[in-house]
Amino acid sequence: xxxxxLNDIQNGSQKSLARCISLIExxxxxxxxxxxxxxASTVPVIGITGPPGAGKSxxxxxxxxxxxxxxxxxxxxxxxxxSPFNLGALLGDRIRMSNWYNHPNVFIRSLATRGSLGGxxxxxxxxxxxxxxxxxxxxxxxxxxxxxxEIEIAGLADATVVVxxxxxxxxxxxxxxxxxEIADVFVVNKADRPEADLFVRNLRLMLAPSFKEERxxxxxxxxxxxxxxxxxxxxxxxxxxLHSGHYNQRKSWLLAxxxxxxxxxxxxxxxxxxxxxxxxxxxxxxxxxxxxxxVESK
Amino acid sequence: xxxxxLNDIQNGSQKSLARCISLIExxxxxxxxxxxxxxASTVPVIGITGPPGAGKSxxxxxxxxxxxxxxxxxxxxxxxxxSPFNLGALLGDRIRMSNWYNHPNVFIRSLATRGSLGGxxxxxxxxxxxxxxxxxxxxxxxxxxxxxxEIEIAGLADATVVVxxxxxxxxxxxxxxxxxEIADVFVVNKADRPEADLFVRNLRLMLAPSFKEERxxxxxxxxxxxxxxxxxxxxxxxxxxLHSGHYNQRKSWLLAxxxxxxxxxxxxxxxxxxxxxxxxxxxxxxxxxxxxxxVESK
Numbered sequence: 001x002x003x004x005x006l007n008d009i010q011n012g013s014q015k016s017l018a019r020c021i022s023l024i025e026x027x028x029x030x031x032x033x034x035x036x037x038x039x040a041s042t043v044p045v046i047g048i049t050g051p052p053g054a055g056k057s058x059x060x061x062x063x064x065x066x067x068x069x070x071x072x073x074x075x076x077x078x079x080x081x082x083s084p085f086n087l088g089a090l091l092g093d094r095i096r097m098s099n100w101y102n103h104p105n106v107f108i109r110s111l112a113t114r115g116s117l118g119g120x121x122x123x124x125x126x127x128x129x130x131x132x133x134x135x136x137x138x139x140x141x142x143x144x145x146x147x148x149x150e151i152e153i154a155g156l157a158d159a160t161v162v163v164x165x166x167x168x169x170x171x172x173x174x175x176x177x178x179x180x181e182i183a184d185v186f187v188v189n190k191a192d193r194p195e196a197d198l199f200v201r202n203l204r205l206m207l208a209p210s211f212k213e214e215r216x217x218x219x220x221x222x223x224x225x226x227x228x229x230x231x232x233x234x235x236x237x238x239x240x241x242l243h244s245g246h247y248n249q250r251k252s253w254l255l256a257x258x259x260x261x262x263x264x265x266x267x268x269x270x271x272x273x274x275x276x277x278x279x280x281x282x283x284x285x286x287x288x289x290x291x292x293x294x295v296e297s298k
Numbered sequence: 299x300x301x302x303x304l305n306d307i308q309n310g311s312q313k314s315l316a317r318c319i320s321l322i323e324x325x326x327x328x329x330x331x332x333x334x335x336x337x338a339s340t341v342p343v344i345g346i347t348g349p350p351g352a353g354k355s356x357x358x359x360x361x362x363x364x365x366x367x368x369x370x371x372x373x374x375x376x377x378x379x380x381s382p383f384n385l386g387a388l389l390g391d392r393i394r395m396s397n398w399y400n401h402p403n404v405f406i407r408s409l410a411t412r413g414s415l416g417g418x419x420x421x422x423x424x425x426x427x428x429x430x431x432x433x434x435x436x437x438x439x440x441x442x443x444x445x446x447x448e449i450e451i452a453g454l455a456d457a458t459v460v461v462x463x464x465x466x467x468x469x470x471x472x473x474x475x476x477x478x479e480i481a482d483v484f485v486v487n488k489a490d491r492p493e494a495d496l497f498v499r500n501l502r503l504m505l506a507p508s509f510k511e512e513r514x515x516x517x518x519x520x521x522x523x524x525x526x527x528x529x530x531x532x533x534x535x536x537x538x539x540l541h542s543g544h545y546n547q548r549k550s551w552l553l554a555x556x557x558x559x560x561x562x563x564x565x566x567x568x569x570x571x572x573x574x575x576x577x578x579x580x581x582x583x584x585x586x587x588x589x590x591x592x593v594e595s596k
Contacts, residue, residue: 035590129589255582255589256575260566262593267565268558277554284553291427291553292333295560 002034010039012135014107017075021109021127031126041132044242045139047157049182054163055189058225060142064100065228066235072138075107075131076100079121079143107134122265125156125258155257159241161234163187166199183218184241187234191222271298300332308337310433312405315373319407319425329424339430342540343437345455347480352461353487356523358440362398363526364533370436373405373429374398377419377441405432420563423454423556453555457539459532461485464497481516482539485532489520569596 005023008016024031048063050056060076067074100106111121121127124141131139141157162183186207188200200220207218219237223230241247283289303321306314322329346361348354358374365372398404409419419425422439429437439455460481484505486498498518505516517535521528539545581587 032590032594036588036594038588038590040585040587126590252575252579252582255578256571259574259578259589259593259596260569260571262589263569263596264562264566266593266596268562271558271561273554273558276557277550280553280557281550284550287338289338290334290336291557291560292330292336292424295557295564296330296334298557298561298564 002030003037006034006037006133009130009134017107017131017134018109020130021111024123024126024130025111027123035126035129038129038133041129043132043136043139044158045128045132045141045156046238047160048140048142048163049160050163050187051165054165055225056142056163059163059187059189059223059231059234060140061100062223062225062228062231063140063235064106066231067138068103068105071105073105073136074138074140075134075136076109076140076142077121077124077127077131078108078110079124079141080110080112107131107136125262128156155254155261158247158251158254159184159238161185161187161238163189164199164203165190166193166196184246185234185237186218186220188220188222189225191230192224192227196222300328301335304332304335304431307428307432315405315429315432316407318428319409322421322424322428323409323419325421333424333427336427336431339427341430341434341437342456343426343430343439343454344536345458346438346440346461347458348461348485349463352463353523354440354461357461357485357487357521357529357532358438359398360521360523360526360529361438361533362404364529365436366401366403369403371403371434372436372438373432373434374407374438374440375419375422375425375429376406376408377422377439378408378410405429405434423560426454453552453559456545456549456552457482457536459483459485459536461487462497462501463488464491464494482544483532483535484516484518486518486520487523489528490522490525494520 005016005020009020020034024035048056048060057078060078064074064076101108109127111124111127124143128139128141160182162185164186166188186203188196188203190196200222203220207220219241221230221234221237223234225231280294283294303314303318307318318332322333346354346358355376358376362372362374399406407425409422409425422441426437426439458480460483462484464486484501486494486501488494498520501518505518517539519528519532519535521532523529578592581592
């Protein structure tokens, strides 16, 4: 069944891809073998992240349109945090993007983080790699940049696009230090706002130190997603990054980052936090508890 | 030597504590055994986090004063991110706090994250536990809430205080989802700003959903650290949390979180990202590379 599925996916069956994603999500036995039989692929993964309310989904929607116009095929994975703080906004996003759900060259799948604190979907790496087996030109992963996901997506995507909105200058520093370090391309969305240019200037100042670390210049693109302004330019900028020396340097780091995350999960898979909690409760009440002796025994 | 050190630390030698922290930082052989021989301790760890510029260090400085006035002994660990984006600010912080460096009841140590992306100090759990062996009433850990550290500190601290500054209402949602989930106490610092009350109201609205998850009410305290306003009240609020049913419920979760992080690090300690990178580069260029087969071999 698995090889047939993979075969159908490679032949462009969106139905098979959707089904296979569900099988991986639910860890139906055999999925590891499927992953281990995926052919080597060079399809780039484009990660789009940023704080809630930055207009990521509207931007992705506009980006899809540009790609479709260029005759590209794309798989889009939207990771919805299960956090209670922005549910409404997210539902809105999904509706906005729904006009692509039936397009033959566009595959869209929403994935819930299932409450992993500020994290990506637990199987996002695997699912993105599965999508790369389909006849697509790009895989786009959209995620709300909150907590860990900022770091995780850096290991996931060949190009990481961080979407921001114009704010007072000092706000940039307040929230973005994590994002700063993972961005390949910055998008300042809602660039029709009066403070947009000031914000872009501040952003450039913030990025300046990174030159000292011999990093390549990080591009900043202004967009107004609601009016589809700047989206074609954003596309060219992402494409340029994927053909840059910077990317070639980062490639193996990205791979190591992905491998690290997968190995870590595999080595911890025998443990369960709830069970650990119960064990610790028992030990703790025994009086002579020492955390490091406990850890040594695991 | 180690047992003598531990003995001196338990007898209140700040010099020995400082030395022992360095030994743990540098993983001098024998430090694991020391950790495994630490006596059980109930000294609470108070984590203070929040974005750069929120005035954390000024607040900690004022908090130390209140505690000293109450005749308490404290160890303070300041975790400085190695991120290039807020170095100046941090140096300023350290200077501000320097008036406590020579106080007999106050032990202060700065730790650099050594570039672990958005993370805490790699040995912060161990060092905090070591401090609990000293004759102190509280251990305070101050960290800049950026990326992962927000999540990590939740597992580290018995009481997590998140320091914010008044901003436009929608900004709260934009940046704090990660912080929302770990806070036991919110501090709205710089409460003399005109928008402070509106900000507190918005914060309460944001926190409302958490009631549905049967979480206890999260206290919000307004402070003006530069004028030492509200600090005594903050102290009482933290103390109340440490004696609350909410804390008793979370205790074993905190322990499980700490154990999980330590076990994970221990199980990955044989691996090195740089080496992994080299291996992957070799495999990748071999053509038939498959990440999941590679991971399976580790």
